Amino acid sequence: MPLHVLQAPAPAVRSVLAALSSPTAVREDRTPALRSVQGPVSPESPLPLHVLDQVVTDDSGPRTRPxxxxxxxxxxxxxxxxxxxxxxxxxWAFSHFFEGPYLSSTELALRQAESFPTPFQPRLLSVPALYMLTLWLHGDPEADASSTALAPTDVLMPLAPAPPGITAHRPYRVAELLPVMTLRLTPAPLLGSPA
Incomplete structure (x- = not known):
């Protein structure tokens, strides 16, 4: 079943189009790949971007912030x-252009998710504490893009490069990946001093 990709807010789209058409509209130079493109460039596959600041949560479950x-x-x-x-x-304002491994990894994850039998709403979820970016497949395809709850049955697909111990491009249910992320963030106990 196809993914239910949301329409980005029109002012967000306009800010990207303005940045693409006017090099003076941005604070930094375009990326090398953008400078080498011969024809027009168009923004596609809009994904709401959320951040998960705390992996360990209370009983209400993990919350993100758009x-x-x-x-x-x-x-x-x-x-x-x-x-x-x-x-x-x-x-809405343009922030920046970028390229790198998450670009091709996002494209691959979206193609993988298109083959899933369940309808999902694709989003991106950044977990700064783990230096991790995931494709978040939200289980409610009609949800507002600003909804912040991670449901236990939502699917997270870590993008490459993923942190050690977490497999990139493997779909994990939130209930399965959250304990792994929590374990990765828990400091190791200090060993006692030698006698």
Missing amino acids: TGWRFLLRGDDRYVAAAETLLTPDG
């Missing part, structure tokens, strides 16, 4: 970079 939207940028018939937007007090 931080923006990420767009894959297509040029020369392939994804060449990504663009991120963020919500400011004045509305």
Whole structure:
């Protein structure tokens, strides 16, 4: 069943289009891949971006916070970079362009998720404490993009490179991956001093 990809807010899309059309509209240079594209570049596959600040939670379950939207940028018939937007007090604003391993990893994870029999809403979930980015397949395809609850049955697919002990591109239920993430974040006990 196909993924239920949400439409990004129109001002977020416009901010990316403005950045793409005007090099002076951004604070930093375009990525090497963007500079090498011969034809037009278009933002596609908008994904709401959330951050999970605390893996260990109370009884209500883990909560994320929405931080923006990420767009894959297509040029020369392939994804060449990504663009991120963020919500400011004045509305949606372009943040930055980037490329790197998460670009191809996101594309691969989206293709994998398209083959799943269950409908999902794709999102990105960043876990800064583990230096980890995952494709978050939210179980409610009609949910608002700003909803923050991670349901135990939602699926997380870590993108490559994944932290040690967590397999990239393997779909994990939240209830399965959360204990592994918690274990990775728990400090090892200090050994007693030698006698």
